[in-house]
Amino acid sequence: MLxxxxxxxxxxxxxxxxxxxxxWAERRxxxxxxxxxxxxxxxTLSISVYCxxxxxYGAVGSAARNGFEFVTIYLGPTLxxxxxxxxxxxxxxxxxxxxxxSIADLISSRYGxxxxxxxxxxxxxxxxxxxxxxxxxxxxxxxxxxxESGGNANLTAFWVAAGLAVFTILFGTRNVDANERxxxxxxxxxxxxxxxxxxxxxxxxxxxxxxASGPAEIFAKAPPDMLRGDSIxxxxxxxxxxxxxxxxxxxxxxxxxxxxxNSDEKHLATASWAFxxxxxxxxxFVLPIAIAGNALMPEGSNPDLxxxxxxxxxxxxxxxxxxxxxxxxxxxxxxxxxxxxxxxxVSNHIIMPLxxxxxxxxxxxxxxxxxxxxxxRRLSIAGILLLGYLYFRxxxxxxxxxxxxxxxxxxxxQIIPSxxxxxxxxxxxxxxxxxxxxxxxILWAYTLFLPSFEGGFILSQAVIDGGPxxxxxxxxxxxxGLTGYDPLVHSxxxxxxxxxxxxxxxxxxxxxHPLERIQAxxxxxxxxxxxxTGSYLVSRSATSExxxxxxxxxxxxxxAQRLFLEMAQQQGKAQGLPDATDKLVQMLExxxxxxVGAASAHAMVSQVAGGGTVSVDExxxxxxxxxQIMEYSQQLENQSHRLELAMQExxxxxxxxxxMGAQKDAFLSQVSHELRTPMTSIRSFSEILRDSDNxxxxxxxxxxxxxxxxSVRLTRLLDEILDLSHLESGRGQLLLEPVALQDAIEKSxxxxxxxxxxxxxxxxxxxxxxxxxxxxxxxxxxxxxINLISNTVKYGRGKSPKLTIGLTLSESMAIITMAxxxxxxxxxxxxxxxxxxxxxxxxSLAGSAGLGLPISREIMRNLQGDLTLKPxxxxxxxxxxxxxx
Amino acid sequence: MNNADLAxxxxxxxxxxxxxxxxxxxxxxxxxxxxxTVFTGATTLFGLPLIFVYIFGVWLGLxxxxxxxxxxxxxx
Numbered sequence: 001m002l003x004x005x006x007x008x009x010x011x012x013x014x015x016x017x018x019x020x021x022x023x024w025a026e027r028r029x030x031x032x033x034x035x036x037x038x039x040x041x042x043x044t045l046s047i048s049v050y051c052x053x054x055x056x057y058g059a060v061g062s063a064a065r066n067g068f069e070f071v072t073i074y075l076g077p078t079l080x081x082x083x084x085x086x087x088x089x090x091x092x093x094x095x096x097x098x099x100x101x102s103i104a105d106l107i108s109s110r111y112g113x114x115x116x117x118x119x120x121x122x123x124x125x126x127x128x129x130x131x132x133x134x135x136x137x138x139x140x141x142x143x144x145x146x147x148e149s150g151g152n153a154n155l156t157a158f159w160v161a162a163g164l165a166v167f168t169i170l171f172g173t174r175n176v177d178a179n180e181r182x183x184x185x186x187x188x189x190x191x192x193x194x195x196x197x198x199x200x201x202x203x204x205x206x207x208x209x210x211x212a213s214g215p216a217e218i219f220a221k222a223p224p225d226m227l228r229g230d231s232i233x234x235x236x237x238x239x240x241x242x243x244x245x246x247x248x249x250x251x252x253x254x255x256x257x258x259x260x261x262n263s264d265e266k267h268l269a270t271a272s273w274a275f276x277x278x279x280x281x282x283x284x285f286v287l288p289i290a291i292a293g294n295a296l297m298p299e300g301s302n303p304d305l306x307x308x309x310x311x312x313x314x315x316x317x318x319x320x321x322x323x324x325x326x327x328x329x330x331x332x333x334x335x336x337x338x339x340x341x342x343x344x345x346v347s348n349h350i351i352m353p354l355x356x357x358x359x360x361x362x363x364x365x366x367x368x369x370x371x372x373x374x375x376x377r378r379l380s381i382a383g384i385l386l387l388g389y390l391y392f393r394x395x396x397x398x399x400x401x402x403x404x405x406x407x408x409x410x411x412x413x414q415i416i417p418s419x420x421x422x423x424x425x426x427x428x429x430x431x432x433x434x435x436x437x438x439x440x441x442i443l444w445a446y447t448l449f450l451p452s453f454e455g456g457f458i459l460s461q462a463v464i465d466g467g468p469x470x471x472x473x474x475x476x477x478x479x480x481g482l483t484g485y486d487p488l489v490h491s492x493x494x495x496x497x498x499x500x501x502x503x504x505x506x507x508x509x510x511x512x513h514p515l516e517r518i519q520a521x522x523x524x525x526x527x528x529x530x531x532x533t534g535s536y537l538v539s540r541s542a543t544s545e546x547x548x549x550x551x552x553x554x555x556x557x558x559x560a561q562r563l564f565l566e567m568a569q570q571q572g573k574a575q576g577l578p579d580a581t582d583k584l585v586q587m588l589e590x591x592x593x594x595x596v597g598a599a600s601a602h603a604m605v606s607q608v609a610g611g612g613t614v615s616v617d618e619x620x621x622x623x624x625x626x627x628q629i630m631e632y633s634q635q636l637e638n639q640s641h642r643l644e645l646a647m648q649e650x651x652x653x654x655x656x657x658x659x660m661g662a663q664k665d666a667f668l669s670q671v672s673h674e675l676r677t678p679m680t681s682i683r684s685f686s687e688i689l690r691d692s693d694n695x696x697x698x699x700x701x702x703x704x705x706x707x708x709x710x711s712v713r714l715t716r717l718l719d720e721i722l723d724l725s726h727l728e729s730g731r732g733q734l735l736l737e738p739v740a741l742q743d744a745i746e747k748s749x750x751x752x753x754x755x756x757x758x759x760x761x762x763x764x765x766x767x768x769x770x771x772x773x774x775x776x777x778x779x780x781x782x783x784x785x786i787n788l789i790s791n792t793v794k795y796g797r798g799k800s801p802k803l804t805i806g807l808t809l810s811e812s813m814a815i816i817t818m819a820x821x822x823x824x825x826x827x828x829x830x831x832x833x834x835x836x837x838x839x840x841x842x843x844s845l846a847g848s849a850g851l852g853l854p855i856s857r858e859i860m861r862n863l864q865g866d867l868t869l870k871p872x873x874x875x876x877x878x879x880x881x882x883x884x885x
Numbered sequence: 886m887n888n889a890d891l892a893x894x895x896x897x898x899x900x901x902x903x904x905x906x907x908x909x910x911x912x913x914x915x916x917x918x919x920x921x922t923v924f925t926g927a928t929t930l931f932g933l934p935l936i937f938v939y940i941f942g943v944w945l946g947l948x949x950x951x952x953x954x955x956x957x958x959x960x961x
Contacts, residue, residue, distance in 0.1 A: 068936065068940070071940060072917075075916050075917070075944075078912070078944065078947065078948075079909045079912050079913055079916070080909070081951070082908050082909050082912060082947055082948075082950075082951040083905065083906065083908060083909030083910075084905075084955075085902060085905035085906070085958055086905065086906055214932065215932055215933055216929075216931075216932025216933070217932075219929070219932065219933060219934055219937070220932075222934070224927075232921060232922070232925055232936065233917075233919060233921045233922050233925075237917065237921075238917045241913075241916070241917045242917075266959060269955040269956070269958060269959040270955065272951050272955045273948050273949075273951040273952035273955055274952075276944070276947065276948045276951065277948045280941065280944050280945065280948060284941065287937065
C-alpha cells in the first residue's frame with residue numbers, strides 16, 4: 001500500500017515540477033523567445049482545462065450510474081468547436097479588438113461599457129464557480145482518502161488551496177500585462193493536460209487489456225439495461241449537450257483560456273479539431289472502466305473513484321499513483337485558471353470601480369495604480385480560494401457537491417442569450433441584457449441552485465417540497481405544475497424561457513444610449529471594420545502629459561514609454577510626447593482595458609480627459625460634422641449637376657448656331673441661284689439686242705418683253721426676301737387694327753378668283769354669319785390667305801379640285817382651316833414646307849421662289865398668331881390662328 | 886489566374902464557409918436527435934455495442950471532417 005507520505009512527496013514533487021516549468025516558460029517569454037510556447041497545440045491543450053477533477057473522476061462515476069450520459073458533457077463542446085468559424089472566431093476577433101479581459105468584461109463592453117452588467121456577471125461567476133472550486137478540493141481530498149483513509153480531509157484541502165493560491169499569485173499576477181496572457185501558467189496547464197490524458201488512457205488500457213482480455217469481454221459484463229435507448233436519448237440528453245455547449249463559452253475559466261490567453265487567431269483552426277479529438281480520447285475508456293469497476297469492486301465502493309481504486313485493487317500501485325497525479329492535474333489546473341479569471345473580474349469590475357469612486361485623488365495624481373491593481377488581484381485570488389475552501393468545509397462530504405458541476409453550468413449558461421444576442425443582433429440593449437440575465441439567474445437560483453442545498457441554505461426543505469407559503473404552483477422543482485421532468489431540464493426550461501423573453505422584450509422596448517450603439521456595431525460588424533479605426537470614446541480635452549502619467553501608473557513606466565514613443569513616431573514626431581489626438585486616447589483606453597477592463601479603463605481615461613462618457617451633445621456634434629460633410633458633398637453634386645446642364649445647353653446652342661450657319665449658307669446659295677436664273681435670261685436677251693443689227697421690231701419687242709418679265713420677277717423676289725428678313729428680324733412693326741375676318745377672306749378669294757377659275761377649283765366656305773373681329777393687319781392677313789389659296793391651286797389639285805375653308809372659335813383665338821383634296825404632304829415633309837426656297841415637287845410654277853409659306857408664317861407670328869400644317873388623312877390642311885379682337 | 890478561376894475560387898470558398906456552418910448542425914442531427922435510438926439495439930459490432938461504435942464513430946468522423954475543413958478555411 002502506498003503511504004500517505006509517498007503521495008504527499010509525489011504531489012509536492014509534481015507541484016515543484018510545475019512551478020519550474022512555469023518559471024522557465026515565463027523567463028523564456030520575457031526574453032522574447034516564445035517559439036513553441038505559442039504553438040497551436042499548446043493552445044489546444046490549455047483548453048483542456050475544461051476537463052476538471054470532476055470530469056476526470058466523475059465521468060467514470062456518472063457512467064457507472066447513468067451509462068452513456070457522461071458523453072454529453074463532451075459532445076456539446078465538440079459541436080461548438082467544429083463550428084468555430086461562426087462563433088468562436090468572432091468571439092476571438094472581438095476579444096482582441098476590444099481588449100476583453102473576461103466574460104464579464106465582454107458583456108459589459110458590448111452593452112455600452114456598463115459597470116452594472118459587469119458587476120452582475122462577476123457576482124454570478126463567483127457564485128457559480130465557488131462550489132466548483134470546492135468540488136475540485138473535494139476530488140483531491142477524496143483521492144487522498146483512497147490511499148489512506150482516516151487522514152484529515154480538511155487539512156489536506158486547506159494545504160491544497162493554499163498551495164494553489166501561491167502558484168496562481170506567483171504566475172497569474174506577475175505583471176499587469178496589457179495582453180493579459182500568462183505564458184508560464186498556460187505552459188504548466190498544457191503539461192497537466194498531457195499528464196491527465198495519458199493517465200486516464202493508461203488506466204483504460206490496463207483495464208481493457210490488463211484485467212480483461214479486450215473490449216468484448218468488458219462489454220459482455222455490462223448490465224443489459226446500461227446502454228438502452230430510453231436511457232440514452234431523452235430530454236436530459238439533449239439538455240446536457242446544449243448545456244455543455246453553452247458552458248464551454250461562458251464558464252469564466254473557459255473564456256480565459258479560449259479568448260483571453262489566445263495569442264493568434266490561427267490557433268483556433270487547429271483547436272477546432274484537435275480539442276474535440278482530445279475530448280474523444282478522454283472519454284474513450286470511461287465506459288469500460290465504469291463497467292469493470294461495477295463488476296470487480298466490492299458492493300458500496302464509490303464509483304467516482306474507480307479510476308484510482310481499480311488499479312489499486314489489482315496491485316498496480318505505480319499506475320494508481322500516476323492516475324492520482326492525473327486527477328491532481330485536472331483539479332489544480334481548473335482551480336488555477338478559474339482563480340485567475342475570477343480575480344481579474346473581481347478586481348476590474350468590483351474593486352477598481354469602488355476605488356475610482358472613493359479614491360480621494362484623480363488617478364493621474366494618486367499613487368501607483370499599478371500596485372493597487374496587482375494587490376487587489378492577489379487579494380482576490382486568495383479570497384476566491386478561501387471562499388472555495390470555506391464552501392468545502394461547510395458542505396464537505398454531503399451529496400450536494402456531486403451535482404454542483406452541472407448546476408454551475410446551468411448558472412453560467414444564463415449569459416448565453418445576452419452574449420449571442422450581443423454578437424449577432426445590433427438591436428440588443430443593456431436593459432434587455434440586464435433583465436434577461438437577472439431573471440434567468442433568479443430562476444436558476446430558485447429552481448436549481450438553492451434546492452441543491454437540500455434545505456440547508458435559504459430555502460427550507462418544506463419550501464422545496466411544497467412551495468413557499470403553501471403555494472404549490474411555486475414548488476421549485478415543479479414550477480406552475482410542470483412535473484415529471486428532471487430538475488435540471490425543468491430549471492433550464494424555465495430560466496432560459498424567461499431569460500430569452502425578457503432579453504428580447506427589454507431590447508425591443510428600450511432605446512440604447514449612444515455609446516451602446518457604437519459598441520453594438522463594433523461587436524456585430526467586427527469583421528467589416530477596419531482594424532485601425534475605433535469608436536469615438538472620449539472628448540478631446542486631455543493633455544498628453546496627463547495621459548502619459550495615467551499610462552505609467554497602470555502599465556508601468558517602460559511599457560508606457562514604449563507605447564507613447566511608438567505613437568509619437570506614428571504621428572511623425574522625432575521626440576517628445578505624441579499629441580493627444582482622438583486616436584491616442586482611443587488606443588490608450590484599449591491598452592488600459594487590457595489591464596483593468598473596458599469599463600474601468602473608460603472611466604479612468606474619461607476622468608483624465610475630462611469629458612466623462614460621450615455626451616449626447618458630443619454625438620450630436622459628431623453627427624453634425626458628418627451632416628455638414630454630407631451637405632457639402634450634396635452641394636458639390638448639385639453644382640456639378642448644374643454645370644452639366646449648362647454644358648448641355650451650350651452644346652445645344654452651339655449645334656443650333658452651326659445649323660443656322662449652314663442654313664444661312666444654304667439660303668445664300670439658294671438666293672444666288674434664284675437671282676441668277678432671271679439675270680441670265682436678262683443678260684442674254686440684252687446681249688442679243690445689242691449685238692444683232694438686223695433684228696426686226698416684233699422680235700425685239702418680244703425680247704424686251706421677256707427682259708421686262710424677268711426683271712419684274714427679280715424685283716418680286718428681292719421684295720420677298722426683304723419682306724422676309726424684315727419680318728424675321730421683327731423690325732417691321734405691323735400696324736394692328738380690328739379686322740373683320742370674313743372681309744379678309746372675301747378679299748383674298750376675289751383676288752385669286754381668276755386663278756381659281758382657270759384651275760377649276762371649287763371653293764366651299766363654311767363661315768358663320770356676322771362678323772368675327774380679330775386684331776390684325778388687314779393687308780397682311782389677306783396676303784397670307786392669298787398665299788394659301790394660290791398654294792392650293794399650285795400643289796393641291798385633286799381630280800375635282802376643291803378648297804374647303806372653315807372657321808372655329810376658341811376662347812381667345814379664331815382658327816381658320818384651309819383644306820384641299822390634293823395628294824397631301826408626306827409626314828416627313830411637313831416641317832420642310834416652312835423652310836425657305838423649299839419646293840416639294842417639280843410642279844413649282846415660275847415666279848414662285850418658295851418663300852410664300854415662310855413669309856406667311858412670319859406674318860402670322862408677327863400678328864401673335866400662327867400658321868401650321870395639320871396632319872390629315874387626305875389633302876393638305878393648313879390652319880391659321882389669330883387672336884380675337 | 887483568370888476571371889473564371891477567380892470566380893470558381895470564390896464559389897469554393899463560399900461553399901467551404903457554408904459547410905463550416907452546416908457541420909455542427911449535421912453533428913447535432915446525428916448526436917442529439919431521436920436518430921440515436923436506431924442504434925441502441927442489443928447488436929454488437931466487433932464485440933462492441935452498436936451504440937458505442939456509432940457515437941464514437943460519428944465523433945471521430947466529425948473530428949476528421951473538421952480537420953480537413955479547418956486546413957482549407959485557414960488557408961482561404
